Amino acid sequence: MSVTQALPKTARLRTLGMSAEIAARLRTMIQEGELPPGVRIDEKAFCEAFDVSKTPLREALKVLVAEGLVLHRQYIGYRVAPLDLDELRATFETLHGLEAHAGELAAQRLSDAAVTKIERRHQAMIDAHDAGRRTDYFRINQEIHQLIIDGAGNAVLAGIYAMLMSKVHRARGAANADMLRWQESHTEHEEIIAALREPGRPRLADVLRRHSENTAKEVLRVVEQTLAEPAARAAGGARR
Known part of the structure; x- marks a missing residue:
């Protein structure tokens, strides 16, 4: 025993x-x-x-x-564990399509109650942004994206999205540490809310895809820089 x-x-x-x-x-x-x-x-x-x-x-x-x-x-x-740049690229490429497809479905299926809930979380995100609470801002940011995905009314899509997001979550956190990207992301979320409020929501899918692509660009830049730093230090040490 x-x-x-x-x-x-x-x-x-x-x-x-x-x-x-x-x-x-x-x-x-x-x-x-x-x-x-x-x-x-x-x-x-x-x-x-x-x-x-x-x-x-x-x-x-x-x-x-x-x-x-x-x-x-x-x-x-x-x-x-280190971040895998190739896996991140492939994951983001897939996420762009999922965001856009979820936007198309949510444009038709998102209820008024769901939009109201998203708007409340958006205000909480603004408060976190204004107070400089980066961790809270990033967490609420993720909640808003998940609420939109859930509002698409497709459980399979929501499950795949959640699984892929878990792969890029910590890399996104690193990119949001950059104050410039933090402000850009804040502005893009304002545009998402505006697209949600429009009759028929014709721009929602495009706005979500563009936001995803911009996030990916910054995340991959930060990760590439992070991965390059040890190699640069090692090369510098070898030359001494």
């Missing part, structure tokens, strides 16, 4: 609940850019920060390894 099997059920549930909580916190830190790509995860430091033993922390890290957010190497430990 293993040690885990010998534990009372309540103890096992508490341990599993704790590891799930830690995984959720680390996932958010990775997706919001607090833990950037390639950074080493110091187990001792995180155990102290979360006030836990290594067991629930490692269980949480195993979940993130399975999700592709964290890499593990024996004798080296855990690191945040």
